[in-house]
Amino acid sequence: MTSRVHSASSSQPLVLTEDEVRDLLSVDDAISAVRGAFSQAAQGHVSLLAGERFIVDQHSGEFVIRGAYVHTEPYFCLKVATGFYNNPTKGLPVGGGMMLLFNAGTGELASVILDNGYLGALRTGAGGAVATDVLAKKTVERVLLVGTGRQARHQLESLLRVRSPELVEVYVRTEGASAIFAREMGDRTGCAIVPAGSLEEAASAADLVITATSAHEPFLRAEWLKPGSHVTAIGAKHELFPEVFEKADKIVVDSRQECLAHGDICFAVEAGSLQPEGISAELGEITSGMLPGREVDDEITVAVLSGLGFQDAAVGTAVLEEARRRGVGRPLA
Numbered sequence: 001m002t003s004r005v006h007s008a009s010s011s012q013p014l015v016l017t018e019d020e021v022r023d024l025l026s027v028d029d030a031i032s033a034v035r036g037a038f039s040q041a042a043q044g045h046v047s048l049l050a051g052e053r054f055i056v057d058q059h060s061g062e063f064v065i066r067g068a069y070v071h072t073e074p075y076f077c078l079k080v081a082t083g084f085y086n087n088p089t090k091g092l093p094v095g096g097g098m099m100l101l102f103n104a105g106t107g108e109l110a111s112v113i114l115d116n117g118y119l120g121a122l123r124t125g126a127g128g129a130v131a132t133d134v135l136a137k138k139t140v141e142r143v144l145l146v147g148t149g150r151q152a153r154h155q156l157e158s159l160l161r162v163r164s165p166e167l168v169e170v171y172v173r174t175e176g177a178s179a180i181f182a183r184e185m186g187d188r189t190g191c192a193i194v195p196a197g198s199l200e201e202a203a204s205a206a207d208l209v210i211t212a213t214s215a216h217e218p219f220l221r222a223e224w225l226k227p228g229s230h231v232t233a234i235g236a237k238h239e240l241f242p243e244v245f246e247k248a249d250k251i252v253v254d255s256r257q258e259c260l261a262h263g264d265i266c267f268a269v270e271a272g273s274l275q276p277e278g279i280s281a282e283l284g285e286i287t288s289g290m291l292p293g294r295e296v297d298d299e300i301t302v303a304v305l306s307g308l309g310f311q312d313a314a315v316g317t318a319v320l321e322e323a324r325r326r327g328v329g330r331p332l333a
Contacts, residue, residue, distance in 0.1 A: 012331040012332060013108075013109045013110055013111055013112060013331065013332040014110070014111045014112075014320065014323060014324070014329040014330070014331065014332070015111070015112045015114065015329055015330050015331070015332050016111060016112070016113045016114065016115070016319065016320070016323055016328070016329045017114050017115075018114060018115050018116045018118050020323065020328050020329060021113060021115045021118055021119060021319055022118060023328075024319050024322045024323055024326070024328060025119075025122065025315060025318055025319050025322065027122070027125070027126070027157055027158055027161055028161055029318055029322075030122050030123060030125070030126040030158075030315050030318070031126040031129050031130060031158060031161055031162070033123075033126070033314040033315050033317070033318040034123055034126040034127050034130055034311050034314055034315065035126075035130045035287050036314065037070050037310045037311055037313065037314035038127075038130060038254070038283050038284035038287045038288070038310075038311075039284055039287045039288035040070050040071070040072055040284075040310070041070075041282075041284045041308070041310055042282060042284030042285045042287070042288045042290055043284075043288060045070065045071040045072055046068065046069070046070050046071065046310045047068065047069045047071070047076075048066075048067070048068050048308070048309050048310065049066060049067030049068065049078075049309065051064050051065065051066040051309070052064065052065045052066075056084075059084060059086065060084065060085045060086045061082065061083060061084035061085065061086075062082070062083050062084075063080060063081065063082040063083070063097075064080070064081045064082075065078070065079070065080050066078070066079050066081070066309040066312065067079070067309060068308070068309030068310040068311075068312060068313040069104060069310075069313060070310055070313050070314060070317070073104070073313065073314070073317045074103065074104055074105070074317065075101040075102060075103060075104055075110055075111075075313070075316065075317050075320065076101070076102050076104050076313060077099055077100070077101055077102075077309070077312050077313035077316045077317070078099070078100045078102075079097060079098070079099045079100075079120065079309065079312045079316075080097050080098055080099075081095065081096075081097040081117055081120055082095065082096045082097050082117070083095050084096075093116070093117075093150075094150075095116075095117040095120075095121070095150065096116045096117050097115070097116065097117040097120060098112065098113060098114050098115060098116075099111075099112075099113040099115065099119060099312065099316045100112060100113075101113065101316050101317065101320055109332070110320060111316075111320045111323075111329075112332060113316060113319060113320070119312065119315050119316060119319065120307075120312060121150055121151060121154050122154060122315060123307075123311040123312060123314070123315045124151060124154060124155075124234060124235075124305075124307055124311070125151065125154030125155050125157060125158035126158050126311070126315070127254065127283075127305050127307065127311055128154075128155045128158055128159065128210060128212075128232050128234055128305060129155075129158035129159055129161055129162045130283065130287060131232050131252065131254075131283055131303035131305060132159060132162055132163060132208060132210075132230065132232055132303075133162040133163075134283070134286045134287060134293035134294065135230050135232075135250070135252060135286075135293050135294050135301040135303055136163065136207065136208050136230040136294065136301070137207060137228055137230070137294065137297055139207075140163040140164075140165050140207045140208050141165060141166045141167070141207055142165060142166065142167050142168075142169070142205050142206050142207055142208075143159070143163075143165045143167070143168045143169070143206060143207070143208045143209075143210065144168075144169050144170075144171065144196060144199075144202045144203050144205075144206040144208070144209045144210070145168055145169070145170045145171070145210050145212070146170075146171050146172070146199070146209070146210065146211045146212065146213055146219070146220070146239070147170075147172060147210075147211065147212035147213040148170060148172045148174070148177045148178060148180070148181040149212065149213075149214075151212040151234060151235075152170070152181070152210075152212040152213075153181075153185060155210050155212050155232075155234065156168065156185055156189065156191075156193075156210075157188075157189065159208075159210065160189055160191060163208070165191070165207075165208070166192065167192050167193075167194065168191055168192065168193045168194075169193075169194055169195070169196035169202040169205075169206070170182055170185075170193060170194070170195060170196060171195070171196035171199050171202055172213075178195035178196065179195050181193070181195075182194055182195050199219065200221075200224055203220060203221075203224040203225065204224045204225075204226060205226075206226075206229060207228065207229055207230070208229065208230050208231075208232070209225070209229065209230070209231045209232070210231075210232045210234070211231070211232070211233045211234060211237075211239040211240070212234045212235070213237065213239060214235075214237065215237055215238060215239050216237070216238050217238060218238055218239055218240055218241045218242075218264075218267075219239060219241075220239055220240045220241065220244060221241050221243070221244070222241060222243035222244045222246065222247040223243075223247075225244065225247060225300055227298040227299075227300065228297050228298045228299070228300070229300055229301075230294075230300070230301045230302070230303070231244065231248075231300075231301070231302045231303070232302075232303045232305065233263075233264055233302070233303070233304045233305070234305055234307075235263065235305070235306065235307065236258070236259070236262035236263035236306045236307075237263055237264065238263065238264060238267055239264060240264045240268075240302070240304075242267060242268040242271035242272075242273035242274070243273060244268075244302060245264075245265075245268040245273050245274040245278070245302065246273050246274070247300060248300050248301065248302040249299035249300050249301065250280045250281075250294070250295075250299060250300075250301045250302070251265075251274070251278060251279050251280050251301075251302050251303075251304075252279075252280055252281050252282070252283055252286065252293075252301065252302070252303045252304075253265060253279055253281075253282055253283070253303070253304050253305070253306070254282065254283050254284075254304075254305045254306055254307070254308055255282060255306060255308055256276070256279055256282060258306040258308070259279075259304050259306055260276055262306060263304065263306060264304050265279070265304050283303065283305070
């Protein structure tokens with residue numbers, strides 16, 4: 001393991017805004033940073049601070065504090081993420097947050113990244129792309145994307161960096177939302193995107209299914225998945241019926257510990273459809289070459305990604321290093 005701690009600058013802390021962050025880190029760079037962090041985690045080169053969640057019931061809100069350090073990198077990261085679910089009625093976004101980066105060799109504050117949650121959304125999209133890249137077939141013709149929110153957009157943009165589908169169908173229960181998403185994202189990406197007329201029909205035809213919703217009730221059924229298909233489920237949600245895991249030939253998670261405690265994997269274990277030892281691999285074990293990804297074209301694969309702090313540390317470090325290279329940002333007063 002080669003550490004880059006001593007390359008970290010001891011100059012005055014740098015403040016970066018969301019607009020600057022968006023310009024500094026490309027989707028490709030985010031995918032590369034996240035892929036590397038998963039591999040480092042699988043080799044034991046990551047330290048994580050357990051997340052703390054605080055609920056603000058009277059305002060339908062929550063905030064989460066997480067920390068992580070990738071031992072090969074010069075900075076460790078603390079992140080605060082917020083979610084206030086009545087904000088759209090006030091003309092405000094649901095999610096927000098910021099990152100603090102510290103010099104891993106000295107503990108000095110290195111950067112305040114006022115990204116309003118953008119980097120968290122970007123790294124989640126990047127994680128989905130990493131999973132798809134190692135688990136989906138090399139040729140993906142049809143995709144079903146369930147969800148039309150912020151994360152669905154990141155998932156689509158990241159997906160298109162690792163696969164080139166002929167058609168993306170998008171499904172959401174809210175009337176009209178799929179059509180708006182298809183039009184906006186089709187114009188943005190140049191990809192053929194259409195609203196799905198039927199969830200069942202779209203899932204049955206898909207080579208790849210991505211679920212990016214806030215669902216608390218499952219909607220994706222095992223019998224809809226054809227041989228050779230891949231499913232990426234984003235977040236600790238309840239989107240997949242437990243039988244999906246019975247049908248899958250390979251089940252991959254970002255963290256066994258996190259996924260067994262929350263979300264679809266947890267529900268499948270409780271339902272008796274999955275035993276903990278039935279999890280085939282953690283994603284980092286595949287990206288690092290310790291275990292194989294997709295092995296044959298007709299196997300059904302499922303990835304469940306809860307989201308991990310070292311992904312934040314990876315993209316935060318990439319942003320700060322690029323900012324210093326370009327001379328972007330302002331010193332902390």
